[in-house]
Each structure stands twice: as C-alpha cells, then as structure tokens.
Amino acid sequence: MVFKALSDPTRRRVLELLKARPMSAGELSAHFDVSKPTMSAHFAVLREADLVASEKRGKSIVYQLKMSVLEEALLGFTTAFGWELQDARADKRNTRKQKRVTE
Amino acid sequence: MVFKALSDPTRRRVLELLKARPMSAGELSAHFDVSKPTMSAHFAVLREADLVASEKRGKSIVYQLKMSVLEEALLGFTTAFGWELQDARADKRNTRKQKRVTE
DNA sequence: TCGACATTTAGCTAATTATCGAAATGAGTC
DNA sequence: GACTCATTTCGATAATTAGCTAAATGTCGA
Structure with missing residues (x-):
C-alpha cells in the first residue's frame, strides 16, 4: 500500500x-490547512503502509519516518x-562499480 | 497527477x-485480467499524467512510455x-561529483 | 478528581475510482 | 458500401477517499 499512501500530496x-x-x-498538523481528524486519517494510512512509526510521548504521539521502508518500496520501482x-x-x-576513473 | 497515476498496480x-x-x-490489455474498457480507462489516466504518448498506427493505437516525464517526477520526490x-x-x-578516487 | 490538552474514533457527505457490458467510432479489407 | 477488428465512450454500480463536526479516549498537572 506504499504507492497508495504516496499518492496524496498531504501525505507526501x-x-x-x-x-x-x-x-x-x-x-505536523500545524503545517496543513485541514482538520485534525483529517490529518489523523492521513497518519493512519501512513502507519498502515508502515511508512511511519508512532510512539506515545506524554500527551503527544510522535511520528517517525521509516526511511528504510520508503527506500525499499522506491527501490523496487526504480530498479x-x-x-x-x-x-x-x-x-x-x-x-x-568503481573503475578506471580519470583524474 | 503522476503519483496518482502510479498508485494503481495495473498502471505501474x-x-x-x-x-x-x-x-x-x-x-497491453492481453497482460491483464480486466476488460478492455477498464484498460482503456487506465491508459487515459496515464495519458493525462503525461506518462505515455499514444500514436495511431493503422487499426491500432500504440502507447509509448515517456521515460523523461517519469524520471522527472520521481527525481523531484527522491531528491x-x-x-x-x-x-x-x-x-x-x-x-x-567525481573526485579523489583511489585505484 | 477535575480540567485542559492531544489525538483518535464515530458518523456523515461529496467526490473519485475501478470495474463492467453495451454501444459508438474509426480504420483497413473485400 | 458493408464487414471486421481495435479501441474508446457511455452509462451504471460498488468501493474507496478526503474531508468535516462532534464525541470519546487518554494523559498530565493542579
């Protein structure tokens, strides 16, 4: 579901x-002009695609990008x-691939 | 609309x-288990995203990948x-970026 | 425990999507 | 012109999507 998750500009x-x-x-929500619940839904999509990890931190929930997952998905495509x-x-x-480099 | 176009596995x-x-x-359609009209709709999405060019060739319509458009879109993201x-x-x-290469 | 705060869940709506079968279009062939 | 083939357009439907407000959940601090 990674590509589906990436299809929305807000999520990207x-x-x-x-x-x-x-x-x-x-x-994160402060950066966008949509309601908190809408953002929450976007976060859920990203979570389900395993593109982010979430961690409870006191009152907040902190999201973290899972670069390796994003890279893996992109790699499969670009390759x-x-x-x-x-x-x-x-x-x-x-x-x-290093070889015969001049200068 | 490139990312939207890429969000569907059939189109990818x-x-x-x-x-x-x-x-x-x-x-192209022969490779998929969906109806011709459905495939035609997918082609339309790809055309609108400018990811393919189409050319009439006798009875057929030939589609061609526009690599540069795909690359450009991907580049913006990966960068x-x-x-x-x-x-x-x-x-x-x-x-x-070539410099100081050993061997 | 009470209130404030951060976030999600619930319930809804409007718009978009992927899909189909049937019909229309258009190009080559007889 | 009539037939056939390749493809698209039409019209319909079920599923998904992004968005909202209001309500629920859970945590912190007084």
Missing part, C-alpha cells in the same frame, strides 16, 4: 517533514526502470 | 511493460529525501 509532505526530524501529530537509487551523501569512493 | 505494470518497447492497447536517481547503465566516468 508529511513524510518530507518527518525526514527532518520526528514530530508529533499536532506539530524495474533501470535506475539506481542511492544516498546523495554516500561516499562515492570504493563503491562496487 | 503497464509502464513497466512499455519500458521494454512500445505496445498497442490490445497487446527531497536525499537520494540520487541515476541510470544504472550510465558511464560513471567524468561525472560532476
């Missing part, structure tokens, strides 16, 4: 926000189209 | 089939998550 933006750091439901997906910050030295 | 599979080569509506998307067959020599 939520994931993007969670990329920066874990955030509570309320904190089928002949693309490589890699961390932009990865150290390119000594990678598997 | 259609794109994958078109990755190999352009195919007619009927040829936001700190990933790089690149052609797996690309020649890695003399790329922008």
Whole structure:
C-alpha cells in the first residue's frame, strides 16, 4: 500500500517533514490547512503502509519516518526502470562499480 | 497527477511493460485480467499524467512510455529525501561529483 | 478528581475510482 | 458500401477517499 499512501500530496509532505526530524501529530498538523481528524486519517494510512512509526510521548504521539521502508518500496520501482537509487551523501569512493576513473 | 497515476498496480505494470518497447492497447490489455474498457480507462489516466504518448498506427493505437516525464517526477520526490536517481547503465566516468578516487 | 490538552474514533457527505457490458467510432479489407 | 477488428465512450454500480463536526479516549498537572 506504499504507492497508495504516496499518492496524496498531504501525505507526501508529511513524510518530507518527518525526514527532518520526528514530530508529533499536532506539530505536523500545524503545517496543513485541514482538520485534525483529517490529518489523523492521513497518519493512519501512513502507519498502515508502515511508512511511519508512532510512539506515545506524554500527551503527544510522535511520528517517525521509516526511511528504510520508503527506500525499499522506491527501490523496487526504480530498479524495474533501470535506475539506481542511492544516498546523495554516500561516499562515492570504493563503491562496487568503481573503475578506471580519470583524474 | 503522476503519483496518482502510479498508485494503481495495473498502471505501474503497464509502464513497466512499455519500458521494454512500445505496445498497442490490445497487446497491453492481453497482460491483464480486466476488460478492455477498464484498460482503456487506465491508459487515459496515464495519458493525462503525461506518462505515455499514444500514436495511431493503422487499426491500432500504440502507447509509448515517456521515460523523461517519469524520471522527472520521481527525481523531484527522491531528491527531497536525499537520494540520487541515476541510470544504472550510465558511464560513471567524468561525472560532476567525481573526485579523489583511489585505484 | 477535575480540567485542559492531544489525538483518535464515530458518523456523515461529496467526490473519485475501478470495474463492467453495451454501444459508438474509426480504420483497413473485400 | 458493408464487414471486421481495435479501441474508446457511455452509462451504471460498488468501493474507496478526503474531508468535516462532534464525541470519546487518554494523559498530565493542579
């Protein structure tokens, strides 16, 4: 259900926000112009897709992005189209495909 | 509307089939267990997302994958998550980030 | 325990979706 | 022109979706 979860722009933006750091439901909701219950429903979809983890923290519920799940799903897709997906910050030295590099 | 278009598994599979080569509506439909009108509707969604081009060829209509559109959309997303998307067959020599490679 | 706060659940609605069979369109063939 | 084939359009339906308000749940602090 990952792609279904990603089909909504609000949910994609939520994931993007969670990329920066874990955030509570309320904190996330503050970024959008829809009601809290609507946001809660979006969170539920993301949870069911296993794209986020939620943890109770006092009064709040803190959501955290599960990067590996997102990456795995995306990887399956991009690979089928002949693309490589890699961390932009990865150290390119000594990678598997390294060879005959000039300069 | 690209992500909406990608949210359906049938449509994702259609794109994958078109990755190999352009195919007619009927040829594509043969790969799926749904009616022609249903497939036609899927094609319409892909067309509206600009993910495929269609061309009349005699009796048939041939669909072709617009890789660049797909790549562009995906790139926008993956970049936001700190990933790089690149052609797996690309020649890695003399790329922008090339530097200090050992061996 | 009471009140305030954070979030979810319940119940509803309007819009969209995937699906179908039947009919319409359009191009090639006889 | 009439027939056939490929595809789409039409019209209908059941399921899903995103959205809302109001109510319920659960936690903290006084």
